[in-house]
Amino acid sequence: MKSSEKHTITALVEDRAGVLNRISSMFRRRGYNISSLAVGKSESAGLSRMTFVVDGDAKTVEMVVKNLHKLVEVIKVSDISEGNAVSRELALIRVKCDVTSRSEIMQIVDIFRAKIVDVSQDTLIIEVTGNEDKVNSLVDLLGSFGVFEVMRTGTVAMSRRTSFEQDKPVSSPTVLENAS
Amino acid sequence: MIKKGSQIVCESLLREGCNVVFGIPGGAILPLYQALPEYPKLRHILTRHEQGASLAADGYARVTGKPGVAFATSGPGATNLVTGIASAQMDSVPLVIVTGQVNSWAIGSDAFQETDITGITLPITKHNLLVMDASEIATSIKEAFYIANSGRPGPVLVDIPRDVFVQEVEYEEPGELNLPGYSPNFSGHSGQIRKAANLINESEKPVIVAGHGVIISKAYDELKALAEKAQIPVITTLLGISCFPEDHVLWTGWPGMHGMAYSSLAIEEADLIIALGMRFDDRITGNPSKFALNSKKIHIDVDPSEIGKNIAVDVPIVGDVKEVLNRMNNHVVNATHPTWLKRIDVLKEDHPSLQIPETSKLLARQVVKDISDETRGGATIVTGVGQHQMWAAQHYRFKKPGTFLTSGGLGTMGYEVPAAMGAQVADPDSTVWSIAGDGGFQMTLCELATIAENRLPVKFAILNNGFLGMVRQWQEIFFDSSYVSTAYTGNPDFVRLAEAYGIKGIRVTDKTQVKTAIAEAMDHDGPVLVDFIVEQEENVYPMIPSGMTVFDMIEEPVSEKVTT
Structure with a gap:
């Protein structure tokens, strides 16, 4: 493992007021650096799942995991950067666009399997989904046309091993159906 | 039975075995105080400053082993508690703090004597709660006591708005706590325990460094058994002092910035450090990258986040010191270490750190x-x-x-x-x-x-x-x-x-x-x-200057x- 790199950590946490504050306060207090953070509801009612991308060496990440665990409202923590995981991020990019550049931009959007979701006189909004590197490359490429605004969700990630195979299910299939 | 929030607080405290509270009343917490006369078994000691209340609760907790309880009102009452809370957090002392808060509907409006005490104490409590409905008080207090005094102890603050104290609800005894994210591990991993015992059995120059955890888990007999069985010198940390009788032949002082020179040197010369319920604080290690480089380390602590934090260890064991020692001692064989103990005696003679100079002056x-x-x-x-x-x-x-x-x-x-x-x-x-x-x-x-x-x-x-x-x-x-x-x-x-x-x-x-x-x-x-x-x-x-090593010691x- 390289001495400093990005690690992806997911945590299952209670969906209560102040939990995000508690977690971010821990990161701040201990001097850990979050490069991205995404939060949303999980498959179980009352529980949220968070994905952190953390900069740091192996020891830092180990301490992040331990200190997350220590918080009463944090139920489960997994460092999934080592294993086989899928990670995705969604970004909206507002790019400058006129008649001369439009077709070139559309080609790039095509190559990246991104979408144009809004068109105005002189700008486009592009929606792209992918891992962080893919989003970075697209933003870089579009830079030459003039990027006005970038809005990124931060990475969400999931281990390829399903919880159904590995551990006991987090919730029953019935609950999952109801949730969907 | 219908009860007021204030009555439920008192009932809950008594049920948790609390019979002494330190505190000072004020506007937001007044309804709780007005209920106290109904509960004569709850002795309230009126301190003169809230800092006195939280620190008195700390002293009380350390002596009884039960959480110390303190009350304060909202705003300045609550902020005055802060030093005592932070102090308890650092020293792993169980406290349950009940603060009054402004009325629930006024929270966030910068009301008179309003302060965000759960926000303020977030990084200095083991946990804290804001209770917005009287029906949650009983469970919250039970949770607070459980969290404060299990695993690695610490302070838990329960903030209750004034109107919640007067709110009347059907009072029920709280059921089983549901804390899926909180399950301290006490037992220690069997494989690791055996590994640790093997290291002890193989070592020629072992030392025990016993910390506050030994006192918290009352592992005095187990510590003594280990030390005597394998003839291992016992060094304590500052907070570990008194966990091992200081007239015992194996007692080897306490190390660090102002500790006995021979204790620091013994740690430096050892080939194995058995760290029990301690956290390799910087006052002990000095420069951590130069601390005790020639030894293997066994670290037993109930808090996994302490293991590997300051010093890399060879055999980590997450568990309660008493439980782990109880099991580990069975695998430790009798030993004598005569050469090593003689060396410790020489260190003690060469560095008589505790001599008091002959003088007529009052030292x-x-x-x-x-x-x-x-x-x-x-x-x-x-x-x-x-x-x-x-x-x-x-x-x-x-x-x-x-x-x-x-x-x-x-x-x-x-x-x-x-x-x-x-x-x-x-x-x-x-x-x-x-x-x-x-x-x-x-x-x-x-x-x-x-x-x-x-x-x-x-x-x-x-x-x-x-x-x-x-x-x-x-x-x-x-x-x-x-x-x-x-x-x-x-x-x-x-x-x-x-x-x-x-x-x-x-x-x-x-x-x-x-x-x-x-x-x-x-x-x-x-x-x-x-x-x-x-x-x-x-x-x-x-004196070992801050961030230096035992070799920079000023005697x-x-x-x-x-x-x-």
Whole structure:
């Protein structure tokens, strides 16, 4: 493992007021650096799942995991950067666009399997989904046309091993159906 | 049964075995106070400052092993608690703090005496809760007690808005707690325990470094069994002091910045460090990258986040020290280590860190030594922070476990007055000596009123050198004796001050009066303050400058100036 790199950590946490504050306060207090953070509801009612991308060496990440665990409202923590995981991020990019550049931009959007979701006189909004590197490359490429605004969700990630195979299910299939 | 929120708080506290509360009332918490007369079994001790309440609760908790409980009102009442809460968090002391909050509908409006105390105490509590409905009080209090005093103990704060205290709800006993994210591990991993025992069996120069965790889990017998079985020298941390009898042949002092030189050197020379319920604090390690590089390390602690935090370890074991030792000792074989123990004796002879120079002057160290002799090492000693704290730790010979109360982690000056009060309330028949500095004592001396009011027979020994002594020492050594803002030229007459509170005061200015004054204080049937006017510029030795190593240690100069 390289001495400093990005690690992806997911945590299952209670969906209560102040939990995000508690977690971010821990990161701040201990001097850990979050490069991205995404939060949303999980498959179980009352529980949220968070994905952190953390900069740091192996020891830092180990301490992040331990200190997350220590918080009463944090139920489960997994460092999934080592294993086989899928990670995705969604970004909206507002790019400058006129008649001369439009077709070139559309080609790039095509190559990246991104979408144009809004068109105005002189700008486009592009929606792209992918891992962080893919989003970075697209933003870089579009830079030459003039990027006005970038809005990124931060990475969400999931281990390829399903919880159904590995551990006991987090919730029953019935609950999952109801949730969907 | 329909009950008010305030009544539910009292019922819940009693159910958790709480019978003493330290605190001060105020607007937001008033409904809770007005319910207290209905619960005579809940003894409330009115402190004179909220910091006194949280620190008294700390002293009470350390003596009883139960969470100390403190009340304060919203806003300034709550913020005044903060130092005591942070102190308890650093030293793993269980507290349950109940604060009043402004009415629930006014939260966030900057109402009179509103402060976001759960926000403020977020990084200095083990957990905290804001209870917005009276129906949640019973469970919240149960949760608070459970979290505060399980795993690695710590403070838990429960903030309750004024209207929730008066809200009437159907009161039910709380059921099983549902805390899926909180499950401290006590037992330790069997494979790791065997690995640790093997390391111990193979080692030639092992040392035990026993911390506060040994006291918290009351693992005294298990520690002694391990040490005696394999003849391992026992070093304690500052907060571990008293966990191992100091008249035992294997007792090897305590290490670090102002610890005994031979303890620090023994750690450095050891081939195995068995760390029990301690956290490799920087006052022990100095520069962590140069700390004890020649040894393997076994680290047993109930808090996984302490393992590998400061020092890399070879065999980590997450678990309660008592439980783990109980199992590990079975795998440890009898050993004698004669060469190693002889080496320790040589270190002790070559570095007699505890000698007191021959002098006619009144040295602070002499006072501590005389208190130690007069109480035969059996008193509860409470200190503040600074030189007097180090001298107390160095020169008092503790014979009873759990009798040294000091603010180790946060280093809270002023701890000595309220914590001594809490310790005396916890065990009314014990002899409690508060060894204080003239600086720290003045930070919390308002609690003398509480002590007088409750007739608590605490004995205060102020080692009065007219300085913030430890800071002055740093100025002497690192800043060419430039004593900026450390001389206390405006000290009160402490004897008359004590008398103003109705407390007996004694002044000692001469070495020959020390023992008599201590005996007189002990004979007196109530609180006593003894003002020892000690040498002003006595230094604490040895000293390892911050961030340095044991090889940079400054030992006491032969011609210490106080002896001239």
